[in-house]
Amino acid sequence: MVMEIVCPAGTPAALRAAVKAGAHTIYCGFADETNARNFPGLNFDRAEMREGIAFAHGHGSKVLIAINTFPRAGDEAIWHRAVADAASSGADAVILADPGLLAYAARNHPELRRHLSVQAAAANADMINFYAETFGVKRVVLPRVLSVPEIAAINVETEVETEVFVFGGLCVMAEGRCSLSSYATGRSPNMNGVCSPASHVEYYDDNGILDARLGGYTIHRVGKEEAAPYPTLCKGCFSAGDATGHLFEDPVSLNAEQLIPQLQKAGVTALKIEGRQRSRSYVAQVVRNFRAAVDALEAGQPMPEGMLARLSEGQAMTTGAYKKTWR
């Protein structure tokens, strides 16, 4: 079976562009704190979601709704309403991370298909099977801590479909288990759906030296001829002991296109592209390339080579944890 391309859409326009570019599946979120890309001007109101789902279904594509932040104590109703609205909008599945919310969805909307978000960081077959038995989870998005052989071993031990990230931003820490951003800025992926938010970024130009600060901490410094990367906390420049540099991760993004054949052999069902904050033209281009790759693979033809390098905006690429030496 051809591998499923799961593509991000931050806006109705991006959703339509992704569908037309050949995405099998689109994932998106409501315009509030219930999803992990809660950025200004992004995401779908209820009417847009219904229209977007109708459009996708009309073109044979599926829509998944990410409700993958951790509901705030005392305010769970906001997240419960999001699950109910996903069900009534005709979404093909919801992507959830919080056990309490999974329990709610399984109890109140048993017909609505449930995927386990990467934010749940289910990193072994026992845990994945437990989520399947307990909450009826049908698919798991694997955390970016696993090598390809480990993914293959998981697929031998579980009936749950696996979905893996192949392109875009790369978390270095286990997803859903990182409070670095809220420590420095007060805004967190788990609670607010944001990481290293732009509202807390400042740039200082000091005689041609450009400092990038996040929450008042200088974590990048470049000369004026150099490109200044966005100061995402875990990809910042720090010093420890005698070393100064990108101690956690370089400012790289993930590109596992060349690993697609191995991922298929490993039993992976779906390939996920990160980037609900990206433009529709970016999304369309990435989708077209990945669709071409999985179609070529299915037809027994060689993989197109290096097709996406130009989309990385000059950033270095990595295959991340898929190669064991990354650890």
Add this chain to the structure above:
Amino acid sequence: MELTVGPNQFFWSADRWASSYDTLASAPVDRVVLGELVCSKRLPFYQARIPDAVTILLEAGKKVSLTSLALVTLKRERKQAAELSDMGVEVEINDLTALTYLPEKAPFSVGPLVNVYNEGTLSWLASRGAKRVCLPPELPLDSVRVLAKAGADLGVAIEVWGHGRVPLAISGRCYHARMHGRTKDNCQFACEDDADGLDVRTLEDQPFLTMNGVQTLSDTYACAVHQIDALKEAGVAALRLSPQSKGFVEICQMYRDLLEGVKTPDAIARDIQNMDENTRLSDGFLTGDRGVDWSGHSLAR
């Protein structure tokens, strides 16, 4: 309110590890959680010493729990997690993987690295047998209040991160090994020289984070002295103190003095900072804008 000592987060030699529990036996704390939280490669160095430490603590009248790893991926880590309950000591799960191996309805504790953010998750864990939950350090006081109330209704004791460098992230990658140009599999135990983790500073030389193998912690030591009345009022059952290499028994005594009203929050905060001039404090996750914020006077430079 009770005092719980969390598992040591750092890599100490077996002798240092064991002697810290010998000393802790006489500290004024109610409960001790021990075992390996951060890296499965560290465990073999002191695993054989765990039963003696448990015995010493039990004989000193402490309640004792054994923690799971925070991130379970490898086969041997799954096996370790599955064997946790064999020691006959209550298990504290710090990854839901460990829950999958517990006998149904067996009582257990939940550590701060399991995401318990709301009543729904708390109630689900209670239905599985959870009797005690240490909330994630990231949670604000408003959430603590709601969850302490829900916990009281469910029969689950709620614990809050009270003192120590805050665990902020866990990764598949070992940063200590990376810094030494090695991979995790060939780390040569690069983390063993840093008994409280390695200071990570910004480009302007501000202290910021602490590197501890696959774990990243805050530079600051969380210190909930100024919130103690609010936490008591909310019905929080225990304060968690996280072990550090120097003066830890004295710190336990300070928090006991605070709970008993012998000393004021300001006096405790000052005493903690006076023990080491490089100790910076924070309580921002509970009541500040950012986790790093501190509501009291700062003595550190």
